[in-house]
Amino acid sequence: MQPGLETLDYTFPGTRPAGTFTPVLVGVVGSGNLEVLLEPAAGNDCRVHIETSARGFSAIWAAVVQDFHARHALAGVQVSIHDMGATPAVVSLRLDQAAQELQP
Numbered sequence: 001m002q003p004g005l006e007t008l009d010y011t012f013p014g015t016r017p018a019g020t021f022t023p024v025l026v027g028v029v030g031s032g033n034l035e036v037l038l039e040p041a042a043g044n045d046c047r048v049h050i051e052t053s054a055r056g057f058s059a060i061w062a063a064v065v066q067d068f069h070a071r072h073a074l075a076g077v078q079v080s081i082h083d084m085g086a087t088p089a090v091v092s093l094r095l096d097q098a099a100q101e102l103q104p
Contacts (some may be wrong), residue, residue, distance in 0.1 A: 008050040014075025024101040027094045032084040036098045041078040052083035068095045
């Protein structure tokens with residue numbers, strides 16, 4: 001396996017428009033943690049971009065972001081995740097925290 005960050009990208013059709021919002025940042029990049037950034041995006045998709053130091057876990061990442069999208073179905077959102085080895089439970093927690101910030 002090559003050293004460095006692994007980059008993963010996912011796109012989901014959204015059904016819950018996020019509307020206009022200022023970018024949302026939760027978490028801190030650090031050992032065993034991550035940050036999640038939500039930004040408005042054109043269109044009705046939810047795009048997820050992941051940069052992770054934990055290489056070789058794409059199947060787990062896919063399951064976590066699919067579960068997040070099943071719960072929130074955000075539309076018009078770009079999700080950026082910068083990970084330093086967070087567990088799937090921490091990833092889900094941070095994603096939910098960020099989505100909660102979009103509640104009116």
